[in-house]
Amino acid sequence: MVKFYAVFLLLFFLCFTSSSPPAEAFPPPANAFVAAIYRDPATSLYTIPAAAGNRSLVLDLAGPLLWSPCPGRHPTIPCNSSTCAEARAFPPRHCYNRPSPRPPCACTATVGNPVTGACAAGELTLTDVILSTTDGHHPTAVFDVNGIISSCAPTSLLSGLPAGAAGVAGLARSSVSLHSQLAGKFYFKSKQFALCLPSGNSRDPGVAFFGDGPFYLLPPPGIDVTALLTYTPLLKDPKSSAYYIHVNGFAVNQKAVQIPPGKLADGVKFSTTVAYTTLRSDVFKPLLDAFDGATSGIPRMPDAAPFELCLNSSALGSTRVGYGVAPIDVMVGGGKNWTIFGANSLVDVDGSRACFAFVNGGAKAEPAVVIGSFQMENNLMLFDAGRSRLGFTSTLFGIMTTCSNFNFTMGIM
Numbered sequence: 001m002v003k004f005y006a007v008f009l010l011l012f013f014l015c016f017t018s019s020s021p022p023a024e025a026f027p028p029p030a031n032a033f034v035a036a037i038y039r040d041p042a043t044s045l046y047t048i049p050a051a052a053g054n055r056s057l058v059l060d061l062a063g064p065l066l067w068s069p070c071p072g073r074h075p076t077i078p079c080n081s082s083t084c085a086e087a088r089a090f091p092p093r094h095c096y097n098r099p100s101p102r103p104p105c106a107c108t109a110t111v112g113n114p115v116t117g118a119c120a121a122g123e124l125t126l127t128d129v130i131l132s133t134t135d136g137h138h139p140t141a142v143f144d145v146n147g148i149i150s151s152c153a154p155t156s157l158l159s160g161l162p163a164g165a166a167g168v169a170g171l172a173r174s175s176v177s178l179h180s181q182l183a184g185k186f187y188f189k190s191k192q193f194a195l196c197l198p199s200g201n202s203r204d205p206g207v208a209f210f211g212d213g214p215f216y217l218l219p220p221p222g223i224d225v226t227a228l229l230t231y232t233p234l235l236k237d238p239k240s241s242a243y244y245i246h247v248n249g250f251a252v253n254q255k256a257v258q259i260p261p262g263k264l265a266d267g268v269k270f271s272t273t274v275a276y277t278t279l280r281s282d283v284f285k286p287l288l289d290a291f292d293g294a295t296s297g298i299p300r301m302p303d304a305a306p307f308e309l310c311l312n313s314s315a316l317g318s319t320r321v322g323y324g325v326a327p328i329d330v331m332v333g334g335g336k337n338w339t340i341f342g343a344n345s346l347v348d349v350d351g352s353r354a355c356f357a358f359v360n361g362g363a364k365a366e367p368a369v370v371i372g373s374f375q376m377e378n379n380l381m382l383f384d385a386g387r388s389r390l391g392f393t394s395t396l397f398g399i400m401t402t403c404s405n406f407n408f409t410m411g412i413m
């Protein structure tokens, strides 16, 4: 009898105290989710079609939270919960959270529009996000993920976002960003996501992966692009939930750019809402001068704002990795280089001018360098908050593929 009770107690203990997944997330449908990434030409923002009603969410690498206008009746979350504290931990720049009233109350969080900088407070709620599961080669099934924590926002906060956008998917290093919630709900091994942004002139979308690799791009039988990644540590910056890395300096044509010491000490930030890498003047000028010197044999053309150096594109050779110009090495923490070739250093503005695709952010820009989306196009970028590292490739053109080469035909390998 004693034995029987012991077994019973043990079973009881196992059933109620083990961290077995909640019914909704069990069994995990896959090791990863996949979504197509579209570039909106009017705003240079990137969206994934993950909102209900065939609507999209704008990707925001620096956003700590999801937000979207809510129906009048929606679930709320207690203001004294840890989820509420997490959602309020990183209000957007120049925005703040009003103190919560005394419990019981519904949690509110302030969210921001990454384009206009407008802020608004809304109730925290639970919403659905629609993604496809993937085996890394194909989408395998469309999956409606319930219970994703999101903030409500007034419809006016959508102004400036692409037509058809239902809201913003924050992908920053917070526990309430989209990839963190997916990793937590589905027990992914890695709290990571990969972005492969399509180029502006591609008809086909790029691809975002949430969860564990490998991830394959065509040609058949597929190249596991995660095998090509080089890693650098992410900086820990308690002021912000954005992704920062350490950069030791730049080189153009393998010649170091003379940047006074300490200018890059605060780290370099990544953004999907800044179209072109933007540098503070004291960093921009030496980089521009170095590129100017390294391309001095190529005829100049009149500038096209916001760019400060344009070349005659018909005088430029074309290579597998874009325009044939001096490569730029971004020398990152850990002694590795992220090499930017012509495809990501020069932008074709009107068919005749190829302009240096970096922008002078002025004397007060902060941080000193923000890596913009044009420099990430057709590179695979893996944001791995779990292991606190950033994985990057150079342009995938170098291995004869592009970010628009995921096979979106539903299937299994």
Ligand SMILES: *[C@@H]1O[C@H](CO)[C@@H](O)[C@H](O)[C@H]1NC(C)=O
Pocket (backbone or CB within 6 Å): 054, 164
């Ligand atoms: C979703 O929207 C896209 C573009 O807005 C359209 O091409 C597609 O047919 C729509 N799909 C459905 C199922 O309505």
Ligand SMILES: *[C@@H]1O[C@H](CO)[C@@H](O)[C@H](O)[C@H]1NC(C)=O
Pocket (backbone or CB within 6 Å): 078, 080, 081, 103, 104
């Ligand atoms: C939150 O407040 C409610 C109502 O005052 C209380 O019952 C509950 O225990 C509180 N929860 C936490 C996690 O503090």
Ligand SMILES: *[C@@H]1O[C@H](CO)[C@@H](O)[C@H](O)[C@H]1NC(C)=O
Pocket (backbone or CB within 6 Å): 251, 253, 254, 255, 256, 329, 331, 335, 336, 337
């Ligand atoms: C990184 O780039 C610099 C400048 O071009 C070069 O001197 C260095 O050897 C490169 N390092 C690696 C690991 O490739």
Ligand SMILES: *[C@@H]1O[C@H](CO)[C@@H](O)[C@H](O)[C@H]1NC(C)=O
Pocket (backbone or CB within 6 Å): 299, 312, 313, 314, 315
């Ligand atoms: C650009 O270069 C091409 C080929 O070298 C040349 O024919 C053309 O005149 C140049 N255009 C200008 C505006 O300099």
Ligand SMILES: *[C@@H]1O[C@H](CO)[C@@H](O)[C@H](O)[C@H]1NC(C)=O
Pocket (backbone or CB within 6 Å): 138, 218, 220, 407, 408, 409, 410, 411, 412
């Ligand atoms: C994409 O996947 C489908 C389904 O497996 C397959 O039939 C098709 O040939 C693939 N496309 C390419 C270009 O390989």
